[in-house]
Amino acid sequence: MCEIRSAVMSTEEGKEKYDATLKELLANRQFLARILKRFVWEFAEYPLEEIEEQYIEPGSVLVSKVGVARNQMRVEGISNEDTSMGEGTVWYDIVFRAAYPGEDGVRIGMYINVEAQNDPSPGYPLEMRAVYYAARRLSAQLKTINRNTNYGCLQKVYSIWICMNVPAYQANTASLYHFRKRDILGHIKRDPNGYDLLNVVILRFNDNAEIQDEVLGMLQVLCSGKITREAKLERLKQYGVRVDDKIEKEVTEMGGFAEALVREAMAEGEAHGEAKTQRMMSLNMLQEGIPVETVARCAKTSVEIVRNWSQELQKN
Secondary structure (H helix, E strand, O other): OOHHHHHHHOOHHHHHHHHHHHHHHHOOHHHHHHHHHHHOHHHOOOOHHHHHHHHEOOOOOEEOOOOOOOOOOOEOOEOOEEOOOOOOOEEOOEEEEEEEEOOOOOEEEEEEEEEEEOOOOOOOOHHHHHHHHHHHHHHOOOOOOOOOOOHHHOOEEEEEEEEOOOOOOOOOEEEEEEOOOOOOOOOOOOOHHHOOOEEEEEEEOOOOOOOOOHHHHHHHHHHOOOOOHHHHHHHHHHOOOOOOHHHHHHHHHHHHHHHHHHHHHHHHHHHOOOOOHHHHHHHHHHHOOOOHHHHHHHHOOOHHHHHHHHHHHHHO
16 A cells, blocks of 8 residues: 555544545546446446446435535435444445346346445455445345335345455456356256346455556556546546546545645654654655655655655665
8 A cells, every 4th residue: 555545544534535535536427337337247238328328327326424525415215324223334435226228128227336445454355245235235125024025126236346455466356246046956947137136346456556457447547546636637538538627626635635644644753753754754655656746745845855765765
């Protein structure tokens, strides 16, 4: 994990605000449409523009409340909160509805949950949490359970986890986990739509990986803590993203807030008599490939001094 993101995640306020801005970016219909087309097979054959404009249901995209002041609307039939008796409340990062045309022309709906995961090793298999989130999203579709409950109205759920900062051996990978039927005795044909309701997709990358997949590469750029604002916006344009005022503003907010936290961490270190904090943190940032100008702004020092540190680093 690079030093900018490390500094951000070291405080609760920093984590909430940084994560909130990232979630707002990921919730943009342009990014969601690209994720659906590449990693949700039901949308693979449809044009990107149709997915963005027609198949992601209007007004259904919700972003979690934590640290977020915008988009606090609730849409009929969907919520980004699941609460059940005897269990805790689950807040989804992003949740929305999408629908694709079935064979008979009738649209088939599904619920999509997208999670941005900074910690690749939370102390338990991440797959277990992802399956739990998908199961809660599935069970939340039924308001009451009794002998008259129509289970046939259940719609498929995808829980998509964007895992950044993974170890090198995991980077540049994507995995799908879902239900499959295996006959134990005899053989019978059943429609997979009747049982393949829980789907988990886990996407993995880090800032240093060379990404071959276009959509995974776009997500790497979007979530990166080491790419400058200008470079990030330019790279997104190269991926075909329409960089409007909203995207530009959120990319700027995320980068500016990260730099502010790094400066605060450096100042705090110096106040406690840690004379080497500024130089060591700067060297770590340079090792991560963060531009000299960005390091200089965070360290509140001159570009020339940081260049000298960079030269020392290269010699060593």
